[in-house]
Amino acid sequence: MDTIVAGSSTTTQNSPGLRDQRDQSDVDRGKRSKLDSSPDFSRSPTDVSSTTTVTMSMDKSPQKNERGGLSDYDRAIDLLKNNPPEQRLDFHLPYFQYLKLEDCWSKMRLAENIPEDQKYPYLAYDSAAEIATVVTVPRDLHEGPALELGMMFMNGARDYLSSHGADASLVRCVHNAGSTTFKGIYGSYARSKKQADGAIVYTPFGGHTTIMIAIEVGYSQDYTALCRNKDQWIEGRHVKVCVLVRLDESPRFRNPRTLNESIVDVEAEMEKMGRSMAESVIRDHSRGYYGSIEYRDHKWVGDLTEVFIEVWRVNKRQPVRYQPLQNAWSCNRLPKTIGLKVSDFVPDLKAANIPDSSLSFDAILYVDILRRSLQTTAEERYLEFISP
Template sequence: MDALVAGFVYEVSPIFFSSYDHWDKHRGKRFKSDSSPECTTSTTAVSSTTSVLSTDMSPVKDEKELSDYDRALYLLENNPPEQRLDFHLPYSQYLKLEECWAKIKSARNISEDQKYPYLAYNSFAEYVTVVTIPRDLHEIAAWELGIENINGARKYLASNGTNASVASRIVHAGSTTTVGSFGNYARSKKQADGTIKYKRTGATSEVMIAVEVGYSEHYAALCRDKDMWIDGQHVKVCILVCLDESPRFRNPRTRPENIGVVRERRDAMAQAVAETVERDTSRGYFGQIEYQGHKWVGDLKDAFIEVWRAKKRHPVRYQLIQNSWRSNRLPKTVGLKLRDFIPDEDWEAANVVDDSISFDGDLYVHNLRRAMETTADERYMEYISR
C-alpha cells in the first residue's frame, strides 16, 4: 500500500507551494464512518491497472469491483500524486460524497486551506472531478502563465503612464475555489489551476481569467472546466494548457535498495539530471529524463495553449512544443487585451487605451523544461523515501 498512499511533496519552492499543507503527516491513516455506508468503501485498494492510478506497485484487486464512487473516495482519502478522476454522478449522490469527504477531513483535522486533493462538481454536465496533489510540471505551467500575463499587463500600464492603482488591482490569485455559478451551473463547485482577478474598491474581487492545466487524455474534461468558467462564472477568458508526457510516468516495479542516505542519493540523481536538462535545453529538446535505468519523466511530446472566449465557438491555439522540440514560432502574445483584465463596468473609469498584452513564450517553455527536472526529482525522492 505504501506506493499508493505516498502523496506528499517535499522541499519545493514556497513561491509555488506555500499555500497548501501536505499529506505526509496523514499517510497510512484510515477513517471509517458509521453514519454513511459510502465512507467505509474508501479503505479499498485500487488496482494498478486502472487509469486512475499511475503506479505499478499496489495490492491487486479487480477494478470491476470498484465503482467510480469508490475510486473517488480512495483518491480523496489517500491523495496519491498526479491523479484526476472524472465521472457522471447525480447531484444528490455528489452531496453524499461531499459529506463523506467532510467527515474524513474533520476526523483527520485537515485544514480547509489544504488545496489537494480537491473535490469539484459540474452541475450542468453532472460530473464529479477529483484531483490529487500535482507535480511541478502541472503547477508551474499554471503559475508561470498567470505571472507572465500579469507582468505583461503591468508593463503595458506603466509604459502608458497609467495610474498605478489600476495595475495594483490586477492580481494573480493562483488556484481559487468557486462555489455557485449562473444558470445550470448554479450548484457547481470548481477550483481553477490559476486565476487572474480584478480587485474592486473594498474587499470584492472578480475572476477575469481562469487557467486550467492537464494532460492530453483529459482534454474533454478540460473543455468541461472551460465551459463552467465561461458560461457558469462569466469569466472573460479561459486558458487551457495541454501537455502530452509520453510515456506517462509509472513507478519502478522494484523496491529501492536500502543503500546510502536519502540526501546523498537525491543529490547524485539531481546532478545527473541537471546535466541532461542543460544539454537538451540549449537544443530546444524536451526529451525524457532517465536515471538508473528508469524514466522519471517521459518525453514532453506536445504542449499547447488554447485561449477560449465567451461566444467564440473555437479557440486560438498557440503551439509551444511539437514532437518533443520547441516550436520555431513561440508566441509573443497569447491574444489577451488589457480589457480582459478589467470588468466591463469598470473599464471606462480605468481610462486606459486597450491593446495586446505581451507574453514571453521562450521563457515560458524554458520554465516547462525546468519543471520537468523538478518533477523527476519529486518522483525519485518519493520512491527512495518509501
C-alpha cells in the same frame, strides 16, 4: 505560431494531427504505502493524471464493480483519504449523491485534522454534466505552468497600466488569485464547484471581485474534460476569457516494478541524481529538445510530446491555438503574443483613460519554465519512490 482551430478536433497548420484522446484510469485502489517484499510490487503504478468517466451506482454502500474492483464512490473516497500523487477521477453522479460525498469528505477532513488551506486532494462538481471530480496532489509539471502563466499575465497587465499612467490603486486591482475555489452561478452550472488551476481577478477597493481570466492546465488529461472545465468558467461564471494549456507526456510515467534499494542518505542520493541529470538536461536545452529524463535505467519523466495553449472567449465557438512545442521539440517561431489585451484584465479601461493594447508573451521564458518543471517532476517522482 498562432492558429485558429474549430472546436476540439482540427489540426494545426504545418503540424501532425492534434490528438483528442480519452485516457483510461488505472487508479491505485490500495492504501498509499511503501515498498513491500514482493519483487513485482509497485507503490504507484498509475498512469500520470489519468482520467476516466464512468457511471455512478445510486447505492453508496461499499460494493464491487463488474471487474471486481471498488465501486466508483469508494474509489473516490480512497483517493480523497490517501491522496496518492497525480490522480484524477471523473464519474457521473447526481447532485444529491454528490452532496453526500462532499459531506463524507468534510467529516474525513475534520476527523483526520486536515487543514482547511490544504489544496489537495480536492473535490469538484460540474452540475451541467453531473460529473464529480477528485484531483489528488499534482506534480510541478502541472502546478508550475499554471502558476507561472498567471504571474506572467498579471505582471504584464500591471506593467502596462503603470507605464501608461494608471493610478497605483488601479494597478493593484489586478491580481493573481492562483488555484482558488469558485462556485458556479448561472444556468445549469449553478450547483458547480471548481478549483481553477489559475485565475486573474479584478478587485476594486471595497468592491466585488470579478474573475477576468481563468487558467486550466491539462497534464496528460482527456481534452474533452479540459473543455468541460472551460465551459464551467465561461458559461457557469460568465468569465470572458479562459486559457487552456495542454501538456502531453509520453510514455506515461510508471514506477519501476522492482524493489527499491535501501538508501540511507536520501539527500545525498538526490544530489547524485541531480548531477546525473545535468548533462542530458543541458544537452537537450541547447538542441531545443524536451525529452525524457532517466536515472538508474528508468524514465522518471517522459518526452513532452505536445504543448499547446488555447485562448477561448465568451461567444466564440473557436479558440485561438498557439503551439510552442511539437513532438518534444521547440518550434522555430515561438509566439510573441497569445492574443490577450489589457481590457481583458480591467472591466472598464476607457474610464481610466488608458488605451487598449495587446500584451506581449515571453514564450522563450515559458518553455524554459516547462523544462525546469520536467526536471523537478522527475526529482519529485524519484524522491517519492525512495523515501522511507
